[in-house]
Every structure is written in C-alpha cells, then in structure tokens.
Amino acid sequence: MANSYEDELDKLAYIELVKKTTENMTYITDDINKKIYESIYQEEDLDKLAGYYKLSEDLANGEAYEEDSELWNKFWTDEDIHLRADLWEQIDNDLKTNGIEANLYLANDLLLMPKDVEWVRINVYERAESISHINKEFDNWVSDQDLENCLSSYDKEEFIYDFKLEKQLEEKLEEKDKKEKALVSYVRSKNG
Known part of the structure; x- marks a missing residue:
C-alpha cells in the first residue's frame, strides 16, 4: 500500500x-x-x-x-450522562424554583442511589440510572x-x-x- x-x-x-x-x-x-x-x-x-x-x-x-x-x-451528550453532584445541584435549584413541580422522580432516584455513585445516565423516561464503570x-x-x-x-x-x-x-x-x-x-x- x-x-x-x-x-x-x-x-x-x-x-x-x-x-x-x-x-x-x-x-x-x-x-x-x-x-x-x-x-x-x-x-x-x-x-x-x-x-x-x-x-x-x-x-x-x-x-x-x-x-x-x-x-x-x-x-456525555449522546448518552445523557452527568456527574451525580451536578444533578444534585440541578435538583436543588429545580426544587427551589418549582417546588413540588420539580422532577421529584429524579430527586428520588438520586436519593436511592449508593453514595459512592459518581456518574448517572438519564434514561428515556427521565429517570436516573447509576453507572458503575464509566470507562467501560x-x-x-x-x-x-x-x-x-x-x-x-x-x-x-x-x-x-x-x-x-x-x-x-x-x-x-x-x-x-x-x-x-x-x-x-x-x-x-x-x-x-
């Protein structure tokens, strides 16, 4: 060649x-x-x-x-992946701004996740899924x-x-x- x-x-x-x-x-x-x-x-x-x-x-x-x-x-963009800490900040602002109209499902999903989860994917239902191995x-x-x-x-x-x-x-x-x-x-x- x-x-x-x-x-x-x-x-x-x-x-x-x-x-x-x-x-x-x-x-x-x-x-x-x-x-x-x-x-x-x-x-x-x-x-x-x-x-x-x-x-x-x-x-x-x-x-x-x-x-x-x-x-x-x-x-990150294609897979709708976020740092868990960033999502917590978003949820906090959403709750302050919108009260009970905020995305409570997302807040609940984050609350139920183990504390060591760093990466989160938002699925098609706007629900949070933890990611264990981001590089994989x-x-x-x-x-x-x-x-x-x-x-x-x-x-x-x-x-x-x-x-x-x-x-x-x-x-x-x-x-x-x-x-x-x-x-x-x-x-x-x-x-x-």
Whole structure:
C-alpha cells in the first residue's frame, strides 16, 4: 500500500501512521481494535489515517477519557450522562424554583442511589440510572460508533511535524546516497 504513493514523504508517513496506530492498538479493547483495523485496512487518505492514529493514541494513553476531550464530551451528550453532584445541584435549584413541580422522580432516584455513585445516565423516561464503570461504558459507546465520525482534525501534516518525518526522510535519503556512492566507487575500483 505504501508504494501506491509517489511522494517519498507520503510513503514514509503511511508506513509510520500504520505502524504507530497498530502499536497503540495493543492498549485498546478488542471491539475498538477491530473497528480501527477495519477502518485503516484499505484507507489511502493520509489525513484520515492520521485521524485514526490520533484516536488510537488518545484511547491508548487515556486522553480520550478526560473531561476536555471532544470525544468524551460527545459521549456525555449522546448518552445523557452527568456527574451525580451536578444533578444534585440541578435538583436543588429545580426544587427551589418549582417546588413540588420539580422532577421529584429524579430527586428520588438520586436519593436511592449508593453514595459512592459518581456518574448517572438519564434514561428515556427521565429517570436516573447509576453507572458503575464509566470507562467501560465509554469503550462500548465508541465501539458502536462509525469511527470516521470520531476523528479529530489531526491530519497528515501534524503527524509529519510531530514525528519529524521530513528530517527522518532526509537522513534516509542521505544514507541511501552514501551507499550508492560507495557502491559506485567499489565497482569502479574493481573494474579499473
């Protein structure tokens, strides 16, 4: 596949993107691994491959699980997930503002939950459900997504810059040039 690129830098970028993505995949759940593999298997767009690399890196090193992660926030929104403390604050304000017209079911659900529950999902009936393992929920959600919709704006140029591929290519070409000159010199000395 790398040979399908005419530009040497693009060839190197392709090789490094696939290599680094697959290295990251060893730290990701099997379901997500399978989806990433299926996504990169025949992908030729280097910007998309860079996006898959960045997604795999963020999942592998935990950055995708941080509150400032775009993917994490999309998960919260799509799944209607809240911090329990935030919901308590909402309920408190709702009770002060609306009295018995407040969402008493939600207040009751929160009261009945064990005190150590940190994450809560609001279901279709506007009832609170506790979440025991938020990272597992996140992984399940990611594995159900079309991963192309989960890609960041990270692109080929950023990857090339971050991993100094231009310099790496330059060194590789210089080394190749030295070897060719040495070979020519050797052949001349044998023939000469």
